[in-house]
Amino acid sequence: xxxxxxxxxxxxxxxxxxxxxVLAENNVNILNINQNIMEGFFNMVMIAEMSEDSKLxxxxxxKILKAKGEEMxxxxxxxxxxxxxxxxxx
Amino acid sequence: MIxxxxxFETNRMITENKLDVRTITMGIxxxxxxxxNITKFCQNIYDKITKSAEFLVKTGEDxxxxxxxxxxxxxxxxxxxxxxxxxxxxxxxxxxxxALDRAGKEVGVNFIGGFSALxxxxxxxxxxxxxxxxxxxxxxxxxxxxxxxxxxxKAGINMDCVREMGEVIKRTAELxxxxxxxxxxxLVVFCNAPGDxxxxxxxxxxxSEGDKVVSVGVSGPGVVKHALEGMKGADFTExxxxxxxxxxxxxxxxxxxxxxxxxxxGVPFGIIDLSLAPTPAVGDSVARILEEMGLEACGAPGTTAxxxxxxxxxxxxxxxxxxxxxxxxxxxxxxxxxxxxxHAVSQGSLSIEKLEAMTCVCSVGLDMIAIEGDTxxxxxxxxxxxxxxxxxxxxxxxxxxVIPVPGKKVGDTVEFGGLLGYCPIVPVRNQYSSAAFIARxxxxxxxxRSLTN
Numbered sequence: 001x002x003x004x005x006x007x008x009x010x011x012x013x014x015x016x017x018x019x020x021x022v023l024a025e026n027n028v029n030i031l032n033i034n035q036n037i038m039e040g041f042f043n044m045v046m047i048a049e050m051s052e053d054s055k056l057x058x059x060x061x062x063k064i065l066k067a068k069g070e071e072m073x074x075x076x077x078x079x080x081x082x083x084x085x086x087x088x089x090x
Numbered sequence: 091m092i093x094x095x096x097x098f099e100t101n102r103m104i105t106e107n108k109l110d111v112r113t114i115t116m117g118i119x120x121x122x123x124x125x126x127n128i129t130k131f132c133q134n135i136y137d138k139i140t141k142s143a144e145f146l147v148k149t150g151e152d153x154x155x156x157x158x159x160x161x162x163x164x165x166x167x168x169x170x171x172x173x174x175x176x177x178x179x180x181x182x183x184x185x186x187x188x189a190l191d192r193a194g195k196e197v198g199v200n201f202i203g204g205f206s207a208l209x210x211x212x213x214x215x216x217x218x219x220x221x222x223x224x225x226x227x228x229x230x231x232x233x234x235x236x237x238x239x240x241x242x243x244k245a246g247i248n249m250d251c252v253r254e255m256g257e258v259i260k261r262t263a264e265l266x267x268x269x270x271x272x273x274x275x276x277l278v279v280f281c282n283a284p285g286d287x288x289x290x291x292x293x294x295x296x297x298s299e300g301d302k303v304v305s306v307g308v309s310g311p312g313v314v315k316h317a318l319e320g321m322k323g324a325d326f327t328e329x330x331x332x333x334x335x336x337x338x339x340x341x342x343x344x345x346x347x348x349x350x351x352x353x354x355x356g357v358p359f360g361i362i363d364l365s366l367a368p369t370p371a372v373g374d375s376v377a378r379i380l381e382e383m384g385l386e387a388c389g390a391p392g393t394t395a396x397x398x399x400x401x402x403x404x405x406x407x408x409x410x411x412x413x414x415x416x417x418x419x420x421x422x423x424x425x426x427x428x429x430x431x432x433h434a435v436s437q438g439s440l441s442i443e444k445l446e447a448m449t450c451v452c453s454v455g456l457d458m459i460a461i462e463g464d465t466x467x468x469x470x471x472x473x474x475x476x477x478x479x480x481x482x483x484x485x486x487x488x489x490x491x492v493i494p495v496p497g498k499k500v501g502d503t504v505e506f507g508g509l510l511g512y513c514p515i516v517p518v519r520n521q522y523s524s525a526a527f528i529a530r531x532x533x534x535x536x537x538x539r540s541l542t543n
Contacts, residue, residue, distance in 0.1 A: 004097055034094045045094045058156050077101070079158035081092075086342040087103075088096040 001058070002081035003028070003048045005065065009074030011042040019076065022068055023048055026056050042074075047081065100339075101158070107312040108374045109340060110160040111347050112367045113200075114150050115288035117167045117295035117303040117360060118142050120174035120204075128178040132189035135174070139166060139193035139202075142302055142357075147198040149354045153347055161347065162309070162509070166194060167293035168204035176216030183220050187227035187234045194233045203293035205236040208283070210245040211533070221251070224258050228273035229265035235291035241281035241478035243485045247534040252478065255279050256471030256528065260494060263463065267496040270504045274493040275426075275458065279474050281481030281488045286361050287417040292454075292489060303360035304352045305417065308344035308408075309367040310336075311428075312374045314400075318382045329383065330403045337364065337407030345412045363417030364408030365453055366400075368428035370511035376400075376421050377430025377440075388430055389440030397421060398451035418487055420453025426506060426513035427458050436514050442473075443519070450480055455489035460504045460513040463496035465520055470494065472524030483537055 007019060016033070023030060028048050035044035050058065062078050069076030103109040123134035147164045154161045168174070168190065175186055187205050194202035205227055207217040224236050238255060241247035259274055266273035278292045285296015288307040295303070317336045321329055344362045352359035368376045377388035380396040401420045409415055423445065425431045434440035442459065449455045455477045461470075474490045481488030495504050498515050505512040 006097060006101060036094065043094065043098065045097050059152070062155065077158055080156045082346055083157040083159055083343065084092050084097050084100050086346045087100045087339045088092050 001050045001052065002031070003050055003058070003078050004081050004084055005046040005048055005076065005078045007042065007044040007069070007074055007076050009042055009069070009072070011037050011040055012072065015042060015044070015072065015074065018068060018072065019046070019065070022064060026061055026064070027051065027054060028061065103313050103339070104159060107316045108371065109310050109313045109343065110162050111306060111344055112309040113163040113165050113288050113307045114146070114161060114347065114351050115165040115167055115293055115305050115307065116143050116146050116355070116357065117286070117299055117305065119295055119299065119301045120169040123174060124177045126177055126179050128175070128180045128185055131175060131178050132185055135168070135186070136189050136193045139168065139190070140196050143197045143199065145355060149351055152354070153350050157346070159343055159347065163200040164198070165288065165290060165293065166197070166199050166202045167288070167295045168202065169295050169297065170204055170206035170208055172207035172214070172216040172220035173297065175220070176214055181219060182226070183223040184226045184230060187223065187231050190234050191231035199233070201233050201235050201290045203235040203237065203290050204295060205234050206238065206294040208239045209248050209251050210239055210242040211248065221254060221258060224277060225261035225265045225273065228262050228276050235276045235293065237278045237280055237283065237292045237294060239280040239283035240474070241482050243282060243482050244536055244540045246536040247281065247475065247478045247482055249475065249534055250531045252471050252475050253528050253531055255474055256467035259470050259492065260467045263494045263496055270506060271493050271495045272506060275491065275506055275510050278489050278491040281478035282486060284417055284487060288363050289365065289367065289418060291491060299360070300358060302357045304348060304355060304357045305360035305363065306344045306348040306351070307363040307365060307367065307417065308340050310340040311366045311368045311376045311379055313340060314366065315373070315375070315379045315382050318379065326399060330399060333400060333403035334407030337404040338411045341408035341411035359414070361414045361416030362408070362412040364404060364412065364415055364419045365417070366404055366421040368422060368424070369509055370427055370429050370432070372429050375428045375430035376423055377428055377434055381430065387437060387439035388434035389444045393444065394447050394451055397423070397448050401452045418453040422454060422457065423448055423452055424458035425516065426460065426511040427509060428511070432511065432513060435516055442516050446476065446480070449477060449488055450484060454487060455481070457489065457491045458493070458510065458513065459491070459516050460493045460495050460498070461516055461518050462500060463494050463498050465494045465518055466525070468523065468525040468528045469518060469520045471528040473518070475528070479534070483539070485539065
């Protein structure tokens with residue numbers, strides 16, 4: 001299953017490192033990273049892949065990322081990629 | 091390839107513009123539950139509903155979390171009880187409504203619809219029993235919704251039922267007077283009711299549907315309004331294009347949710363109802379879209395044209411996004427459930443007569459309108475007859491959901507709570523009586539446009 005991880009918040013050192021290590025610990029493979037910083041605000045989108053036989057459910061990963069985000073003052077979401085496919089591809 | 095901007099745009103639609111899926115509704119046929127003994131019948135329907143919808147709420151919550159799209163309600167619609175219970179040897183269906191209420195609560199849904207009768211041409215014994223049971227049924231249950239279809243383009247209007255429903259609405263208001271006549275918010279009278287509508291209070295599982303079906307009702311007035319905010323001064327061709335594109339996106343989300351729910355529940359996908367359904371929350375209003383088009387206040391001359399264009403563009407945009415479109419599919423204008431409508435009524439820009447005109451060009455009818463408690467049954471019947479006539483002649487669904495709140499006068503406000511919202515009492519031109527007209531009864535014959543063969 002392909003996931004979209006979005007991170008929004010005030011820029012600081014170590015955002016990518018922290019999020020990617022959470023994904024690595026949970027065996028989620030990062031396919032693409034895209035980020036920009038506008039007026040000190042950090043916007044990042046990661047496309048990642050969770051294997052179909054993953055023991056971890058998406059719901060659990062969402063909880064872990066949300067908690068990490070709160071620690072760092074960031075809003076981190078992980079969503080099934082299809083919601084973006086349907087709204088932007090015919 | 092999806093860009094970073096696309097992704098943030100979608101998430102902004104959800105978080106800032108209140109894009110949501112209003113409801114996943116599971117339709118369940120109760121035709122195989124018939125039994126002459128009402129206790130046995132109630133057990134049969136309870137068992138079938140709780141077994142069929144056991145995982146409905148959980149499935150909805152899972153999809154909501156995984157895709158990050160709010161799914162506000164999970165609901166059930168059932169075969170009109172007047173049909174399913176016709177064989178019962180009883181003079182009241184109140185126990186059936188109570189069984190529906192228990193079953194719905196057991197599986198955790200927000201509403202269960204289908205305490206209904208289809209009587210546009212005439213009554214069976216079951217239809218009579220059902221209609222007489224409505225006030226008590228709505229007073230003793232919490233989540234049961236009731237509807238009566240009393241007219242159609244094919245059959246004309248059953249004026250006996252029009253008369254009776256005025257009285258039923260009054261009795262329902264009386265029996266639920268402690269809760270601001272809340273019972274009437276769960277009761278809708280239809281002309282040309284569709285059998286696959288996932289929205290309440292009018293949802294029922296039509297007789298031509300399969301055993302079980304999953305349908306989805308989308309929402310998204312806030313998203314449309316937001317899209318139009320960037321279009322100041324643009325002409326209507328451009329405005330219509332923007333609405334179409336936005337409706338397409340909204341409906342695609344609904345289609346995805348429906349497909350996923352259908353797969354996970356093992357129940358066939360029915361339809362997407364591509365309605366713009368408002369809520370009382372700020373930023374989720376159909377009235378505010380009309381105002382965004384350039385009207386100072388909803389109800390000003392031009393409102394009907396604005397709504398007609400909106401309604402049509404929503405359909406055009408949504409059609410291609412879904413494999414099956416059905417239900418009511420259009421813009422809703424429920425007064426108490428729409429922050430902008432509430433404001434328009436409060437400031438006097440929107441009257442019930444203008445609302446009636448608006449129902450000619452949008453998806454439903456006079457919806458969630460609180461009126462004075464001493465409005466007579468005949469006047470309410472007159473309102474119903476007018477709406478039914480609009481539906482019959484224009485070959486569209488129309489409905490009436492008015493709430494005559496006991497003890498309330500123009501100038502008062504009533505609070506229904508939750509998605510049902512709040513509403514100032516709307517003035518009705520009732521100093522002139524409709525009583526002799528309504529007392530005639532009989533049937534208004536089907537119009538000439540019913541003869542299409």
